[in-house]
Amino acid sequence: MTHLYDIFEARFKGPASGNPYLDVTFHAHFSQGNRKVRVTGFHDDGEDYVIRFMPDTVGDWTFTTSSSVAELDGKSGSLTVTAAREGVHGAVRVRNRFHFAYDDGTPYYPFGTTCYAWTHQPLEMQERTLASLEMSGFNKIRMAVFPKDYPFNTNEPLQPIFLEKEGGGIDFDRPNPSAFAHLEKQIARLGELGIEADLILFHPYDRWGYATMTEEQNLRYVEYAAARLSAFRNIWWALANEYDFLLDTIPVQTWDRFCHLLEENDPGQHLRSIHNGDQNMNFDHRKPWITHVCIQNWDVKRTPEWRVAYGKPVVNDEPEYEGNIWPSWGNITAQELVHRFWTTVLRGGYAGHGETYADPDDLIWWAKGGTLHGESWKRIKFLLKLLQQDRLEGLEPMGMNDQWPWSRISGARDLGGKVDFIYFGEHQPNQWTTGLPTEDGNYEIDLIDTWNMTVTPAKRITAHIPHPQRHGNIVRGGKAEAAFGIELPGRPNLALRIRKLD
Amino acid sequence: MTHLYDIFEARFKGPASGNPYLDVTFHAHFSQGNRKVRVTGFHDDGEDYVIRFMPDTVGDWTFTTSSSVAELDGKSGSLTVTAAREGVHGAVRVRNRFHFAYDDGTPYYPFGTTCYAWTHQPLEMQERTLASLEMSGFNKIRMAVFPKDYPFNTNEPLQPIFLEKEGGGIDFDRPNPSAFAHLEKQIARLGELGIEADLILFHPYDRWGYATMTEEQNLRYVEYAAARLSAFRNIWWALANEYDFLLDTIPVQTWDRFCHLLEENDPGQHLRSIHNGDQNMNFDHRKPWITHVCIQNWDVKRTPEWRVAYGKPVVNDEPEYEGNIWPSWGNITAQELVHRFWTTVLRGGYAGHGETYADPDDLIWWAKGGTLHGESWKRIKFLLKLLQQDRLEGLEPMGMNDQWPWSRISGARDLGGKVDFIYFGEHQPNQWTTGLPTEDGNYEIDLIDTWNMTVTPAKRITAHIPHPQRHGNIVRGGKAEAAFGIELPGRPNLALRIRKLD
Structure with missing residues (x-):
């Protein structure tokens, strides 16, 4: 019996003479229903030859071997794979x-x-x-x-x-x-x-x-x-x-x-x-x-x-x-x-x-x-x-390097859609809105001190409305960038975590 | 009398009517020996037209004006330029x-x-x-x-x-x-x-x-x-x-x-x-x-x-x-x-x-x-x-961004050849040799704390000899990189200044 994702090992006797490392080929062919998996065996020491196999499904498997030498050819066996052990998740x-x-x-x-x-x-x-x-x-x-x-x-x-x-x-x-x-x-x-x-x-x-x-x-x-x-x-x-x-x-x-x-x-x-x-x-x-x-x-x-x-x-x-x-x-x-x-x-x-x-x-x-x-x-x-x-699916950057302001600070959104992080690094704004939710809703927002390893509720404030600024054909500002802002303490190496609760 | 690099200004009366800004051209032609310098004048206010000139040599200069309007045309004058005032160095x-x-x-x-x-x-x-x-x-x-x-x-x-x-x-x-x-x-x-x-x-x-x-x-x-x-x-x-x-x-x-x-x-x-x-x-x-x-x-x-x-x-x-x-x-x-x-x-x-x-x-x-x-x-x-x-001529980087180790730390050598600086930034080595003099000699070497603004003598030590390391066709190390090393306190934002004394 082998647990899922553990190693099934089968050992065989074969020639010890010459140089098996160079001279002998040895494989096993594992089968489960129509599925076939080819496993390469190896010469270990002396007369010992080994096949190792990590099963990735439960149930019964069989195998047969093939080799350039007769003693190792045509061997067969079977194994039963049961559920993974606690804490074992596979590759x-x-x-x-x-x-x-x-x-x-x-x-x-x-x-x-x-x-x-x-x-x-x-x-x-x-x-x-x-x-x-x-x-x-x-x-x-x-x-x-x-x-x-x-x-x-x-x-x-x-x-x-x-x-x-x-x-x-x-x-x-x-x-x-x-x-x-x-x-x-x-x-x-x-x-x-x-x-x-x-x-x-x-x-x-x-x-x-x-x-x-x-x-x-x-x-x-x-x-x-x-x-x-x-x-x-x-x-x-x-x-x-x-x-x-x-x-x-x-x-x-x-x-x-x-x-x-x-x-x-x-x-x-x-x-x-x-x-x-x-x-x-x-x-x-x-x-x-x-x-x-x-x-x-x-x-x-x-x-x-x-x-x-x-x-x-x-x-x-x-x-x-x-x-x-x-x-x-x-x-x-x-x-x-x-x-x-x-x-x-x-x-x-x-x-x-x-x-x-x-x-x-x-x-x-x-x-x-x-x-x-x-x-x-x-x-x-x-x-x-x-x-x-938060069992995140994967953090995706909020902007590319050349997109404002994400070349300067770092922000990411989980693929699961429920958790965002913003990290300010060497930046120490006294308030923040960019990348925060644009629609009001039920959010839990925490301030993270990345060095002191603390997580504390962040203080929501009204999002500031930047004075409109001319940037060529477009005018920036004039309206808030987010549904609310966060007050920040104005020191470096802080992060925000924004969790959407419903 | 005008001091070198100060402003010589001459004011003239001309037409106030119409829009002199758009309508009137006005220039002065300054001469010193064979040298001629064309200066553009401007309408200031009311009947006032102005020529301003920054002399860049001492001695006597003369000038004549030319203009699209008669009152400003063919005026002439002269100035004597004496040595620059204390602390005035020009442009x-x-x-x-x-x-x-x-x-x-x-x-x-x-x-x-x-x-x-x-x-x-x-x-x-x-x-x-x-x-x-x-x-x-x-x-x-x-x-x-x-x-x-x-x-x-x-x-x-x-x-x-x-x-x-x-x-x-x-x-x-x-x-x-x-x-x-x-x-x-x-x-x-x-x-x-x-x-x-x-x-x-x-x-x-x-x-x-x-x-x-x-x-x-x-x-x-x-x-x-x-x-x-x-x-x-x-x-x-x-x-x-x-x-x-x-x-x-x-x-x-x-x-x-x-x-x-x-x-x-x-x-x-x-x-x-x-x-x-x-x-x-x-x-x-x-x-x-x-x-x-x-x-x-x-x-x-x-x-x-x-x-x-x-x-x-x-x-x-x-x-x-x-x-x-x-x-x-x-x-x-x-x-x-x-x-x-x-x-x-x-x-x-x-x-x-x-x-x-x-x-x-x-x-x-x-x-x-x-x-x-x-x-x-x-x-x-x-x-x-x-x-x-040190009245530096100009600091030239010791390496390009992709040259070891100068993509990571910063070092520069003055064009005058007598002063080098190395800045470690976020790096905190406990000793240093790269970029230090390769020949022994009379050097004054100071450790600079860039934040606390202190300059103290740095401690010279024997340059370490790195164990040779294989890097493809070349082997690095095996000999010291410099004639001596410097012991460093192992904290960030420090710099070294190396002055060659003879």
Whole structure:
């Protein structure tokens, strides 16, 4: 018996000789009524071959295998899928074009953090990372399969991802089953915490050779990752971190091919995207095999521009990190990062957290996990709870960047039509009308202090009537912009929430 | 006897009948040796005709007049020009492509404010405005010839700019000599305070008809303004505020023609620019008759982009205003405006101040002058003093927007080669090396707190050697970026000043 969205695993014995990773093909064909799903199996260790499958419907399934070797060919079996366990919602999908939801329809708002190499740190630290994640409220984590070689990241990983050769070096044709088993265990634990694993398959920060594998090795690795990991409901495929710093070894057409391999070998069709390094080198997220936009860009007021450019959900993984290290992507204030989260979300996108406070032992959250030291995560959790509280369908920006006044302040309307937010950021008007309801009615309007995390009833006032102003052929003003106004205290980093009650 | 850069004025009697404004042409031809300068005269009031001339060289000058009427034709005279008075430096010109200096070579850094209609307010308030300006340290003011009709601006001006018709309305073919005399008096007083009058000839905020004069009336008015005002050393021609909201009455080719009229009739060739409304509607400042870029744009990290686009000095008049009124261009915090000044100046541009705090009587600095209530002006004055202290030739940005790390933080190097500034803004690194001297030497390095206005010696440390990082074909890091590093306190809104001492 398997629960819906959990992993069904079947293990088989096959040849241990030669190099099964390169030589053996192995698939299972799952059936439910007329429906057929092809699942790619993999060689695990020794004589062990594995099929993993995440059922997305309840009821009875059967399967048969096919393989290039006789022992693995024509095996069959069955499973019964029962209702999902409490708190299990399935995989995250794009919904409402710019937003996300789980398989079961529960809205999902990506509020993620970044700990690139956390699974390569000492086990005790990994435990602390998981505890911190649970406390933090983050529901996604960007993490890499490969270890990281980079400033502040000079320690050796616990184990290599491919097996070491006798006499030194790594054999990129022989994956390390123990390393993958550990990765899978941690992905599963994230899943139990309700955290999506935004898994980075390639990155350039390397001294072991992972960034300079051959084209053939790269393709095989992607297919293997799909075979091993696709059955985890909380997997997202982050093909790269900073793909543009890998273009010397992985050209653009190969990134496309990676996506195709995932389309072929991931029956769950988990989310796929490719993250840039240089702010002017976004991957072409319009390509149909890219499900959502992953970028790093500090210039978050441009969020609506990226929505238009790509027509997909925008996840700005790195609007710079809270911290104080010397690289300029890692030393903004907590206040500024919270501001960038609100600005991004109220312009129809999603932002990512990272924390980079200097540490005498280089134990920095962004790469190694461990303990959170900053102040932004609490406010980010507060914002997420606000979205969850109203079970929003997706916040759509009230204007485009060049529409008055929405290039300057940020406002968004939920697709459900019942909740609006307006965020003033560095602006501190003493009253407000733009974007408020134009018809009187039963509204609950709250003033939100985004830093102090308070929600208090806002004071309604009569909407002011601006003196008419000549603007070429049109005259602006002369009538109120809304059915009522809101009095504001004239300080920054405030937001309004307007709920329509009937 | 006239001092250099002061006004030489000669008055003549001529016909008072008919409409001299439309009917009479009157010029003077000033000579010094082989040099000839054509000056346009104007009819002032009654029988009075005037020639005004700002000499830009010392020594003896002679002049003769020419006119369409006999009484004003063939008059002659002479003047002797002696050295400039203390503190008088002449007109401001573009120098070093992106920067400015006075005629006498003194560097000029435009640090201006905005009081659009201050000369139309009660006289007592005008006195307060001048006192506030003197205290504030601003050396430029944006101000309009015409009165202003706009939100918070509903009062009548003291007098119309053109004469009222009997029975009501304004005769746009008859300028009001008294109104111009008052304007001139105030421009002269600004000049004595060392303040440039960035004089806006046209704007759309109108209920009297100034914004809808005929093409012929507009052209005649520009020529008249040139004749009356060109001899004021501190005049800048701001052809419009928000020209794009006037395009229904003044098409683009007419704006060009205005500039040509100023080129023809302003022998001093004072600075000329045209200010946009919509952030996407910058005038084409590449045109040769535009001397510098005037824009309004809150997105100040883009400053280097505008330098490249137009190849001229960038003066961002309105990077939004400090205040709390409801329009979103007028309600940012003092902190944010100071941040935008530093960001603009350290990216090779200049910014403008404005203050828009709500007032029960709508007495708001940005339109009416009076009293400053905010907190940014003090910090802006502090920044200006830092530039003046080193008599900088012009700060050139250390990198373009897309060059690492200068899209995120701001740094600039003086053209004189002796002083660098780096401004961290929302960034709070605990140490810094990028952009610091690469060769050891005798440097004075100060840490500047841009908000608390302190300058203290910065602590030099050994430059850190970043762990080498793979970035495609190149490997970054592995060696220090500079001869030394600076320890920083890890809080925002700090700057460094690096002076080379030998």
